[in-house]
Amino acid sequence: MAKVAYYPGCALEGTGGPYDRSTRALVGELNLQMENLRDYNCCGAMEVKNVHPMLQTYLSARNLAIATEQMGFDTVMAPCNGCYHNLKKAEYELATSEESLNTVQDLAKKADDPVFKGNVRTIHLLEWLMEEVGPDGFKSRIKKSLNGIKIANYYGCMYTRPRQIYPEKDQGPGSESTYKPHFMDDLLGAAGAENVDFPLKTACCGGAHTLSDADTSTQLVLNLLQAAEDSGAEVIATECPTCHSGLEMHQVRAEKTFGIKTNVKIIYFTQLLGLAMGLSARKLGIHENISDSIDFLKNKGVI
């Protein structure tokens, strides 16, 4: 079993706290091995590339270099789609552009930072769980079935796009698909959920402009919420703190500002898997979600 460097990123230190707590609880329960990425920095989020793309590349490469040069790891695991995307993008860019690699290495020397040399891969928490445990592994360890909760699995933009930076995807059976991802479906299905046929798995929630163009984001989020409800979903499972907060925030905004109420619950996939592993709702931070799913989960007999 490969031990990975865990990169929570800034969102999981703040508003995405429940995602961090449920990730740690789940990983602990599964006896998987990870160690915090030491004194990491922000990956550049979705904003910094607009100031200059090299900033995002550098910030992400600095994290990868901490893992390899200071900790001796060859794998960085990130649960946040934004971090995952940025690290993968840096990995791709530095493997394909000598010019970028030279720039990053020069900057690192100037700043007395660890120097990126490659030999490192980034994986998403979801991919790591598929690799280490998989649907069959989960099936054998489930303590409490998700009792057929109807779930729309929402993967968002950054987990699959652009496909160029994810060469390991779309490689046939067993690999993740960029146009119709299924890893969350596979794991939650194994945990006893019923996955609905959700057409907007990789649609955009407007996360990049969640505050700066709030009306557009509310509209995009409403598309997701209403499409999920139309597909028969009771829950939208998320795997990204930006998507998750965006969905929660604009669900409230749609209700308060536009009078459009939706009832679908928004829950991190790690919280759902954690419940299936018999962990308590409190330990998984479910009570910290803005989308209040406590009564719903009680009625379903899951907590």
Place this chain on the structure above:
Amino acid sequence: MAIHEKSLIDAERISTKDSLVIDGVDVSGHWNTMISPRTLTDYDDGFEAKIQKYAGAENVHRCWQCGSCTNSCTMYAQNVNFNPRYWIYLTRLGLKDELLKDKDIIWQCVSCNKCTNICPKDVKPESVMKALSHWMEDEGHTEETASTKFDKEFWDQISERGRIEDSAVLQNFFQKTGQSLNQDWLVEMVKRMIKHLPFVHLFHSGMHALFPPKTKSWGKTGEVLKAYVKEQKEASHG
């Protein structure tokens, strides 16, 4: 130049006649709509090159106008005037005045990357959208957009401490864009947020805001990166 682009036809130049005879041939019916020609002389030959100097927009010359970007675009589904393919066409021809007609919406690109994902020529339309909105700000055609303010808020925090503290980003952003924190939906969201939250978590968030997270080894990294960006921007845009 010949105009192949429907959006470039001015409405007042379209004339439809009930009956029309040309050179003794009655062409009434399907062939009775005419477009009177116009000549564009105000195109900027160097415009494409100028946009290409914005990092990420280097490949704009590769576009072969297949329209996959617009077809897949999240924002096009919200507003049919949001048309990346058309804007790339205008960029290539140097038709700045036409481009500026859409100056208030180009910045709305949500960076979902559907266009960059699907583009067969690696034009990276998402980056081109960012380049165009930056050019409009740089040349004073638009005010600094809310999106740019948000980007700068992030970069300010990161260059200083290596990390961001999201509640501070939110507060500063609302302040810098002159919005109240006392909006119905925000208040409701906070209420729902604290409904089940134990005191210890509130305390933790408070501490987090007071003592924002910091990368201890950040040292001079922020300064080095700022200097790099300054140098790059001066080299590209003077």
